[in-house]
Amino acid sequence: MTETPPDPHEDQAEKAEKQAVRRRWLTIGELVAVAGVVIAGLTFWNGWSERRDAAATRAAEQAAAQAEAEATRRRVGLIATDAGGDTLAFKGVECALQATDIRFPPSLGVEPQFTVTVHAFQADWIARPLLTLTDGGPDRRRGRLPVLIESRCDGAGGPRLERAIYDLVWEIEPGLFGRSLKLRGLILREDKLGTNVDARLNALWDKPAAQPGG
Structure with a gap:
């Protein structure tokens, strides 16, 4: 092939x-x-x-x-040091309180107050407007009033500054010569505040919130 x-x-x-x-x-x-x-x-x-x-x-x-x-x-942390009454003394928790500026809700019509050396709320500061607002109701009333406290305190590490809103606890009691206002305590409410503190104080103060006491 x-x-x-x-x-x-x-x-x-x-x-x-x-x-x-x-x-x-x-x-x-x-x-x-x-x-x-x-x-x-x-x-x-x-x-x-x-x-x-x-x-x-x-x-x-x-x-x-x-x-x-x-x-x-660095927080001051204010606490009351007595049971209250005509006055309510207070101090810093862990530091020596030097001075405070105290402001009330503008609608209450009370002037700001300042404390130094002796730190105490006076019932007379707020008695008249609160007695007027609660006039005609039960003789015994209880409530809280928001107050701005700017405080300076000396402690470990140097001075401490605080700007906070506290509730001032008040009570109206009947007496022989009529009703009187007593101060019963101080409670921290807010320590992170905005710029318009006056408006915040007014908003926190619920005037009708005062209830008859026991």
Whole structure:
């Protein structure tokens, strides 16, 4: 039998096809390698970003906690030192109280007061308007009056300053010569104040809230 000689064109086509296949595999391999690099980079970035965000959150929380602790440490914190009556003495919790400026709700019509050395509320400051407002009701009444107290106190770490609203607890009692106002306590109400404190004092003072006492 006579053998047919190989076609040189077919050999070249086959070689070209094999080269094309190899090129395709090389291209796919390169793409897979690039994709792997990209995925690894994104994974690293996400992990680093999460760690950075977590660190920033922890730092912010620690800063807020430290600020709150510092604010608490430097707070004056006023407390009454007696059961009250015609006067109600008060002092700083952990520091030596130096001076206070006291303001009442503007609608009460009472002038601001200032204390130094001797720190006490006087029932006479607010007796007339409160007795007038409660006139005609039960002889025994009880309520709270919001007051702004700006105080300066010397303690550990230096002077402390506080600007807070306290509730001054009052009681009207019947007596032989008519009704009288007594002061019964001092309670912290707000120590984070805005700019319009007078409006806040008026808003907190609910005049009809006074209830008959027991």
